[in-house]
Structures are given as structure tokens and as C-alpha cells.
Amino acid sequence: VWGYDSDNGPERWHENYPMAKGEKQSPIEINSKDVQHDSSLAPWHASYDPGAAKTILNNGRTCRVVFDDTFDRSVLRGGPLTGAYRLRQLHLHWGSSDDHGSEHVIDGVKYAAELHMVHWNPKHGNFAGALKQPDGVAVVGIFLKVGNTPKPEMKRILEEIDNIKTKGKEAPFLHFDPSILFPKSRDYWTYHGSFTTPPCEECITWILLREPIEVSPDQMAKLRSLSKNDENEPANPLVDNWRPPQPLKGRVVRASFK
Numbered sequence: 091v092w093g094y095d096s097d098n099g100p101e102r103w104h105e106n107y108p109m110a111k112g113e114k115q116s117p118i119e120i121n122s123k124d125v126q127h128d129s130s131l132a133p134w135h136a137s138y139d140p141g142a143a144k145t146i147l148n149n150g151r152t153c154r155v156v157f158d159d160t161f162d163r164s165v166l167r168g169g170p171l172t173g174a175y176r177l178r179q180l181h182l183h184w185g186s187s188d189d190h191g192s193e194h195v196i197d198g199v200k201y202a203a204e205l206h207m208v209h210w211n212p213k214h215g216n217f218a219g220a221l222k223q224p225d226g227v228a229v230v231g232i233f234l235k236v237g238n239t240p241k242p243e244m245k246r247i248l249e250e251i252d253n254i255k256t257k258g259k260e261a262p263f264l265h266f267d268p269s270i271l272f273p274k275s276r277d278y279w280t281y282h283g284s285f286t287t288p289p290c291e292e293c294i295t296w297i298l299l300r301e302p303i304e305v306s307p308d309q310m311a312k313l314r315s316l317s318k319n320d321e322n323e324p325a326n327p328l329v330d331n332w333r334p335p336q337p338l339k340g341r342v343v344r345a346s347f348k
């Protein structure tokens with residue numbers, strides 16, 4: 091089964107998931123000098139219902155918060171998107187130390203972690219159907235940097251970590267509005283890409299927020315205290331669950347800002 095170790099990691103995913111070697115793979119490295127400012131890009135808007143939050147789980151590869159997406163309850167609109175995309179889940183990617191962990195790399199900068207809010211286009215019926223469409227999924231990416239003025243909002247997710255230490259552990263996660271995690275600025279980059287995990291379908295409109303949010307060193311340590319293993323297996327820290335940047339293959343990254 092795929093993972094992030096040398097025997098099952100990103101360099102070998104294509105053996106079982108051929109799309110991993112596709113023309114529009116994610117993540118990518120963003121170089122500001124090659125970005126195209128697009129003044130026609132609209133601002134994006136999220137209207138999330140805190141009551142849609144359901145559970146938080148450790149699936150051995152990430153920490154994921156799942157939301158009720160059975161109707162247009164928590165949606166993302168605007169930006170490069172047409173229509174309202176439903177929030178399905180959020181999760182994170184992080185490193186074994188503060189100097190790396192993000193999937194997208196900005197002008198050579200790797201952040202300590204990257205948070206993904208995954209939305210899908212209900213015009214395609216269901217999530218599985220959306221995966222097969224180029225406009226099926228929209229992911230908002232938020233970079234996390236370690237600082238000493240951490241956002242209290244991350245606290246809520248990290249407080250739950252103690253209840254989902256090992257693979258397969260799940261806990262209720264109610265009354266949570268993920269929009270509190272957004273930075274002040276709405277500036278973003280956008281490009282067309284893929285899931286950063288197998289099967290790596292190329293169905294994602296990426297919306298990457300320029301302004302990172304801050305987490306504390308303790309909060310990063312908390313995230314790194316998650317384990318990949320089952321509770322009755324030897325401890326194996328869940329860290330470095332990030333895919334390295336993939337070939338741009340002629341794609342243009344647009345910016346909502348100058």
C-alpha cells in the first residue's frame with residue numbers, strides 16, 4: 091500500500107497509480123517571477139456552517155476533519171471557481187522539523203506544514219463523480235509557519251490529537267468553523283492540478299493563500315506526536331507526509347494580487 095517511506099513513497103506511486111506521472115500533477119514549486127497576475131480573478135468566499143463538522147480521524151497518513159457534505163451546507167464560491175463547491179474534509183501535511191513539511195514550495199520556501207480544505211462540485215453528483223472531472227474538486231491550501239504569535243484557532247484541532255494518536259482512531263469533532271483558520275489577506279495563487287496522494291487524479295483547482303498562518307513550536311510537536319501505526323504496533327511517528335513538487339509541464343500559475 092502507498093505511503094511516504096522509501097519502499098512505498100512518491101517515487102514509486104506511479105507503479106500502481108499511473109496518473110502520478112501525468113501532465114498536471116501537484117504539488118508544484120511556485121516562482122513569483124513566472125506567476126501571471128490576473129486582474130479578472132474574483133475574490134473567493136467561504137460560507138461554512140460550524141454544525142457541518144462531524145469527526146476528526148488519524149488514517150495513518152494524515153489527520154483529517156470530516157464534514158457533512160450531503161447538501162450545500164458549507165460551500166466555497168468565487169475566485170477561479172464557477173458555482174458553489176461543498177466542503178468535504180480538511181487535513182494537513184507536515185515535516186519532521188520546522189524547516190520543511192509543506193507540499194507546495196514558494197520561491198524556494200518550504201513551510202512547516204500545509205493545511206488543505208477539500209471541496210467538490212455538486213454538479214457532478216457525488217465526490218466519486220467529481221474526481222473524474224477537471225472542475226470536480228477545489229482545494230484551498232494554507233501554509234503554516236512556526237512563530238510566537240500562534241493562531242488560537244489551530245488549538246481546537248491540536249487539542250483533539252490526544253484522542254486520535256494511532257491509525258484508525260476517530261473522535262467526534264463538532265461545532266467547528268474552519269474559516270477561522272484563514273489568514274487576514276485573501277490573496278491567492280491558482281492553477282490546475284491533482285490530488286497530492288494516490289490515485290493523483292487531475293481534477294483539482296488549487297487556491298493557495300499567499301499569507302501563512304502561525305503555529306507555535308508546541309503545536310507542531312503535537313502534530314508530530316501522531317503515529318502512523320495501529321495502537322498495538324511499534325510506534326512509528328506520522329511525519330513527512332508530503333509529496334515533493336512535480337513538473338509544471340507548461341502550466342501557468344495565476345495570482346489574484348500584484
Ligand SMILES: Nc1nnc(SCC(=O)Nc2ccc(S(N)(=O)=O)cc2)s1
Nearest residue numbers: 156178179206207208229284285286287
Ligand atoms: N469522508 C472522506 N473524505 N475524504 C475521503 S478520501 C478522498 C479524499 O478526499 N482524498 C484526498 C486526498 C488528497 C487530497 S490533497 N492532498 O488535498 O490533494 C485531498 C483529498 S473519505
Ligand SMILES: [Zn+2]
Nearest residue numbers: 181183206286
Ligand atoms: Zn492534502
